[in-house]
Amino acid sequence: MRVRVRIMAPLYFGLDSVDQISLDLNLEDGSTVEDVMNILNTIHPGFKDKVIKNGKVLDMHDILVNGRSIDFLDGLRTRLKDGDSILVVSPFGG
Amino acid sequence: MNGFIPMATFRVARIDLGTEKVTEEVFKDDVLRRFLGGRGLGSYLALKEIPRGIDPLSPSNRLYIFAGPLSAMVNLSTSRVTVVTKSPLTGSLTHANAGGNFAYWLRKSGYDGIIIEGAAEDPVYVVVKDGDVAIRPAGHLWGKWTGASIKAILRENGFPEEEKAAGVAVVGPAGENLSKIAGIRMSDYERFAGRGGVGAVMGSKRLKGILVWGTRDLLKDVKDRAKFIAESTKLAQRLMSGPTAKALHIYGTNLLTAVINSMGAYPIRNFETAYAEETDKLTGEYIKKNYVVETHACMMCPIACTQHVMVKAGPYKFVGKAKYEYENTWALGATLGLFDPEADLRLQKLANELGFDTISLGNTLATAIELARKGKLKLDVNWGDAGALIDLVIRAANRSDVGDDLAEGDYRLALKYGDPSAFKGSRGQGLPAYDPRGLKGFALSYFTANRGGDHLEAYSPTWEVLGVPEKVDPLCETPECIEKQARIVVYAQHLMALADSVTYCKFATLDREGIFEKDLAHLFNMAYDWDATPEEMLTIGERIFNVERLFHVKEGKWVKDELNPHFRNPIPTGPAKGHSSAKMFDEGIKIYYKLRGWVDGKPTYDTLKRLGLEEFQYLL
CATH class of the missing domain: 1.10.599.10 (Aldehyde Ferredoxin Oxidoreductase Protein, subunit A, domain 3)
Known part of the structure; x- marks a missing residue:
């Protein structure tokens, strides 16, 4: 299956891009949000620790799957399906 | 007076522009501990003083321009000023708040707040320097855009044309022409007390601007200065250790476009729906990469979230820099069905220079487009039509032809053209950049x-x-x-x-x-x-x-x-x-x-x- 992943505010996460990072990933069926974070961590070493600590998303950060926080789905174990859209959310204010 | 302010007092200059009489009032603990300053004290006085049923644009209305009892005393984003008045847009109480440096220089001037009463016969501006209040003619500034007005007021009073040099609040043509969606621009830079039409109230008093400056030592009467500084510094360090401060500093407020649109709560085309595919170029990340030229801070703020942009070429280029925000980008973008970032930023710059509340301006233009598409308002404009929208903003500021209706704001526009459903707001004021169906x-x-x-x-x-x-x-x-x-x-x-x-x-x-x-x-x-x-x-x-x-x-x-x-x-x-x-x-x-x-x-x-x-x- 194929999912689209976007990382908001890359500079905030210490990544080398000003604009959002967007990539399409081919995943095995049954893959979870945690699997996606592991893949992102291989592409951007250390990235996972900037979002997740002790198996939980950090305070004031979030991961959305099709616009829903994984806090209200199945957390990092949330299973993905073909065509899903994932957004790694930085803190913000407005 | 040499700036001496005893502890726990709030000193106000009450300026009647009709009689040119200035009186000083001091509020003490018995009032401050119940209402503090800013919005609290302003609302309390407004409730007591503003007669029921008056026309908000009549001399009987009052403008309370108040800092607070801790404003500009600690490095905790405390240079904020609140304007309280009876709103010409909603017909009842409103409050509008601005950052920048006005609150800082207001308190340094020897006063914590200014109350404007009455109305001048001819345009004036007010200068407050170290406790002295002067009222000066402003006929030569009437009609000038906000940026030029601030520079002129600084120059005429012996300051460099740098907005850092003193606190200045001005109205632009929108406020002068009593647009009910006009704001008050504050230094430094393109900061606005935006909402509720507070700029029209200032315009109705023929008050073009206010300059404040002084040398008062704001910590003079703090009981233990060293302890106060040490403890508030600890709080500032804690605030800065948090992740939101860091993200705001790097990208400003417009990180929100990606989050709110992804959640399906980003209002599109006057709240027709709450998600659009084509928002990529309106995001804070895209605009940071392509248009942001500097990051700026309000006085006494460790966060420094302000992003200044330039559009240097193309049909929407403008001179100088503009301050841009999430709300403005939505109001003059997505809710107008406009997804071209350069046109959006151009509209923001124009709105700031003409002196509009950007949110209500966006609401009004979106309402106009909805009415036009329904055939209720005869107007050649459609979603995303940047050229027509720029033209309409200028017409609204000058109240020329249809601009006279637009200057009245979204609520009155929808009622006048027989379709209240085109108004997407509450208590007569349009909603900001979040759909309350997707963020309940x-x-x-x-x-x-x-x-x-x-x-x-x-x-x-x-x-x-x-x-x-x-x-x-x-x-x-x-x-x-x-x-x-x-x-x-x-x-x-x-x-x-x-x-x-x-x-x-x-x-x-x-x-x-x-x-x-x-x-x-x-x-x-x-x-x-x-x-x-x-x-x-x-x-x-x-x-x-x-x-x-x-x-x-x-x-x-x-x-x-x-x-x-x-x-x-x-x-x-x-x-x-x-x-x-x-x-x-x-x-x-x-x-x-x-x-x-x-x-x-x-x-x-x-x-x-x-x-x-x-x-x-x-x-x-």
């Missing part, structure tokens, strides 16, 4: 907000996304979720009233490492030798919120909270498809009233008594 906390906070159409009296993404003080599912409608939303909205309304009255920036309340009631009590106790508790601080916030509601009671206007009927319809597309605000509002408002001690939007006598507001019982 706003179903309560928007429609109970005293000033109407407002996200800053209780900002629900704080708990619905950031999880502060606790995370609440933005789409949940179980009885538990509704009760939780009502409780947090009430709490947040009190905290936000405090922020606008202390004064400090609400961006310091988004983070677990932020500044909350406990920290405020600590700061006041150190500064003024009070013995306030965090609970007392929140009670001050509640008292302020009730005073504002009493203004509506006095006017007999907007007392009962009502959900705009549009938001009973489900969102037609996007991630929050099928969701409406109906259940959250209909069920939540009952809990909300119970928590407040209100009946149908009106405080009871027992509530007034509990809050020490018996002096207003005659209004019930």
Whole structure:
């Protein structure tokens, strides 16, 4: 299956891009949000620790799957399906 | 006077532009500890002083331009000023808050607040320098855009044309021409007390601008200066250790476009839906990469979130830099069906120079397009039509032909052309950049907000996304979720009233490492030798919120909270498809009233008594 992943505010996460990072990933069926974070961590070493600590998303950060926080789905174990859209959310204010 | 201010006092210059009489008033602990300054003290005085039923654009209206008792004393984003008045847009009380350096220089000038009464016969501006107030002719500035006006006022008073040099507040053509959606621009730079048409009130008094400057030592009367500085520095360091401050500093407010659109709560084409595929170039990240030229800070702010942009070439290029924000980008972009970032930024620059409240300007243009598409308003404009929109903004500022209707704002436009459903707001003021069907906390906070159409009296993404003080599912409608939303909205309304009255920036309340009631009590106790508790601080916030509601009671206007009927319809597309605000509002408002001690939007006598507001019982 194929999912689209976007990382908001890359500079905030210490990544080398000003604009959002967007990539399409081919995943095995049954893959979870945690699997996606592991893949992102291989592409951007250390990235996972900037979002997740002790198996939980950090305070004031979030991961959305099709616009829903994984806090209200199945957390990092949330299973993905073909065509899903994932957004790694930085803190913000407005 | 040489700037000597005893402890726990709030010194106000009351300036009658009709008689040119200036009087000084000093408020002390007995009033300050009940209302603080800023929005709280301004609302209290407005309730007592502004006669019922007056035309907001008549000389009888008053402008309360107030800093707070901690403004500009600590490096905690405290240079914020609040303007309180009877709104020409809503016909009842409004408050509008601006950052920048005006609050700092106002307090340095020897005053903590300015009250403008009456009206001048010919245009004037006011200069306050180290306690001396002068009223100067401004006929030569009338008609000038805001940026040029600030420079001219600085130059004429011996300052360099640098907005850092002094605090300056001005209106542009929109305010001069009494547009009900005009704001007041504040230095430094393109900061606005935007909402409620406060710029029109200033224009109605033929007051082009106010310059404030001085040398007062704001910490002179703090009991223990070294301790106060050390403790407040610790708080500033804590605030800066939090992740929201870091993200805001790097990208500014417009990170929100990606989050809110992804959640399906980003209003598109006058709230027709709440998600669009084509928002990539409106995001904070894209604009940072392509147009941001510098990051800027308000005075006394460690966060420094402001992003200045330039569009240097192409059909939408403009001269100089513009301050841009999430709200502005939405109001002059997505809600107009406009997704070209350069046209959007050009419109923002134009709105700032002409002196509009960008949110209400966007609401008004979106309403006009909706009316035109329905055939109710004869106007050749469509979604995303940047050229026509630029033209309409200029017409609105000058009140030329259809601009005369646009200058009246979205609410009156929709009513005049026979389609109230085109107005997407509350209490006569249009809504900001969040759809309350996709972030249901706003179903309560928007429609109970005293000033109407407002996200800053209780900002629900704080708990619905950031999880502060606790995370609440933005789409949940179980009885538990509704009760939780009502409780947090009430709490947040009190905290936000405090922020606008202390004064400090609400961006310091988004983070677990932020500044909350406990920290405020600590700061006041150190500064003024009070013995306030965090609970007392929140009670001050509640008292302020009730005073504002009493203004509506006095006017007999907007007392009962009502959900705009549009938001009973489900969102037609996007991630929050099928969701409406109906259940959250209909069920939540009952809990909300119970928590407040209100009946149908009106405080009871027992509530007034509990809050020490018996002096207003005659209004019930």
